[in-house]
Amino acid sequence: MLSAQERAHIAQVWDLIAGHEALFGAELLRRLFTVYPSTKVYFRHLGDHPDEVQLLNHGQRVLQAVGVAVQYMDNLRAVLSPLADLHAQVLRVDPSNFPLVIQCFQVVLASHLQGEFTVEMQAAWDKFLTGIAVVLTEKYR
């Protein structure tokens, strides 16, 4: 359950990302693959050394899905249901990987927002992204 203040912090940060989903998404993936190379096993379709265009394309898809989650943050289960199916039946990403993505997401936010990245924003986004991860892995078994 997100409080009204948490929802406000989430929306406030999203305002800075909206329109730049590809750039933020590419950086997220670049950090994920650099810091946690084992995560690349889930992205073999991008090849051994994904180029900038691939990172931008796939990064955009990921961040656009986050944007949908921001829009419907009170009803994640319903709106993310197709993605939950995809992750359960096709992608089957081990749940232990989601905290790694969340850590990289926080680093992306912190490095871009810097002085504006308040602890309240960090807390709200950690809770929000963890909620998304829970929904995406909920149908695994």
Place this chain on the structure above:
Amino acid sequence: MVHFTAEEKATITGLWAKVNVEEAGGEALGRLLIVYPWTQRFFDSFGNLYSESAIMGNPKVKAHGRKVLNSFGDAIKHMDDLKGTFADLSELHCDKLHVDPENFRLLGNVLVVVLARRFGGEFTPELQASFQKVVTGVANALAHRYH
């Protein structure tokens, strides 16, 4: 055992020289206590932890944060022997403080986010990778003597 290349050591040491150890430690500990509130269970004696501003401004949080970050500084001077460097602290955290080692991983991650916040674009994916290695090494070293 975690291994650092000469290049990694150089970039890590280079960035660390620019870290404001006075303030970054308190910030990391404060953010830990707020983002993961269950970690407050170890700090009953710290007084007012009732709000975000109370926590970030709490002098005991700042002092303890500074102490913890100085330890990280030690780690960076002894990257080839983290287990040896943290042997005593590991026993302390197990026998006296009874801290779940998962907390070391959480604090390490928060510290990386704090570094990203302070250094912005300079905190490249490669630098992040190096520092995640440091904090993981420290967390493992602190957990090593648990029994």
